[in-house]
Amino acid sequence: MYDTSAPTHPTETLIAGPRGRRFLLEYALASESTYRPVRDEGSFGFAVAHAAHALTPRKWRGMPFVGSNARESKIVDMTVGEVAARLNHVELHASHASIRLALALATDRGKYWEHPDGEDLLAATPELHRALRRVAVYITASGLTSWWYTPIAKGRQQVVTWNGVFPPLPRENRSIVPQVNAMQRGLDFPSTPRPVPSSTRSLADGSPAGLWFVEDNLGQTRAESTGLIAPDEAQVFEITSSADWAELCVRYPLEVTQTGGAGASRSVVRDAANRVLVPDWLRVADQYQGVHLQVGAYLAASALPIDTGSALSIMTGWDPDETIWLSPEVSYSGERTQWALKEDGFNMVWAKSS
Structure with a gap:
């Protein structure tokens, strides 16, 4: 008996595993950066950075948290629910370049001999899992990833x-x-x-x-x-x-x-x-x-x-x-x-x- 639980629809495929969920997260971040290049305190990117840092076990955090600007460097309490709410308002923009960048980042973070990083842990939470489904549906409908299943x-x-x-x-x-x-x-x-x-x-x-x-x-x-x-x-x-x-x-x-x-x-x-x-x-x-x-x-x-x-x-x-x-x-x-x-x-x- 083989593993019959494997997803077959592209949308389900994208949210089934840690690398797929990380791809969706990176794609959403890339989409926001096209119209909001600076991560201010109200941005999705800001929320992801702080929530991911909080989810990472202390002994695996490595270097101290450093944001993209002085304001972001101060750690802010950010719930997963707030991250998901901000993700729901991110304007998604499909392009070959943004999809390629997101897939490259998701693949690069595949370091299975290490503890999952904060972003992987964040993407696996039930709250964000639901929000990432919208991203998966959008990307699948764009047709730009159809070659992934050929x-x-x-x-x-x-x-x-x-x-x-x-x-x-x-x-x-x-x-x-x-x-x-x-x-x-x-x-x-x-x-x-x-x-x-x-x-x-x-x-x-x-x-x-x-x-x-x-x-x-x-x-x-x-x-x-x-x-x-x-x-x-x-x-x-x-x-x-x-x-x-x-x-x-x-x-x-x-x-x-x-x-x-x-x-x-x-x-x-x-x-x-x-x-x-x-x-x-x-x-x-x-x-x-x-x-x-x-x-x-x-x-x-x-x-x-x-x-x-x-x-x-x-x-x-x-x-x-x-x-x-x-x-x-x-x-x-x-x-x-x-x-x-x-x-x-x-x-x-x-x-x-x-």
Whole structure:
């Protein structure tokens, strides 16, 4: 029995998981900033900053609270109900840029080895959950996120590297994957096989999605990309929801044990028998050349317990729209594009560099 509770409608997908809710929160903040760039005491952004700070356990707060101006630096009591009320009055503005920014921020904050930050805790409260539904309905109706629920775009795949070295291509189906399974036996490692190449699609401006949407971004300002060429007939398993991940685990099970490391203690689920399943990528590679995680599935299911029927699983370490490649039938185009992070008004954007 797979996890049948997985949401299927885009609106429900967006509010189902912590990354989706964080996206909605960041989108609402970005919308308000278009017509209210300064966070005054009556703004939604002001309320979010103070409420999130209050929700963060003291031992996880890190640096002292500092607002965007001197007035905001003084902590103000702010209830979740007040945050939700202000959110209900935010004018929403749909654009590719604002959606891209919100998704980038939500992905970057996916740090499952740490305690959830105040914004994630705030977005998970029942009061804000109800208010975020309006944002989810609006974004879904805009049509700008429809590609989040589509299969891999085989002809538009790019691989990104931050250090100038692209992952080695598998020489044969069984050349690299065994290393991955050995790593996965301790769940301090993510559930995606990093030793093999992974790619994302080109966005409307030609930049790869993998430039923008990176979990726990390390602050890189330069990158390179190259095209990945996959055969038209390549079989790619589509992860559209947690149910698909559960199916992958049941069809190709690899039982692993939580090692108890600092990262695993906050991110890994277990049942009473301490059984956790992840996909056996060696067996997956016998039938599929790649596995693609749709953006909608990432937002709904990343780092949440997934019921496979006989054990639990968890999907961590993936980026939105990422496809991992397990087959020797893929190749690199050989053409490299340089990218640099540059200022564009109040935000930073990726642009081609010479």
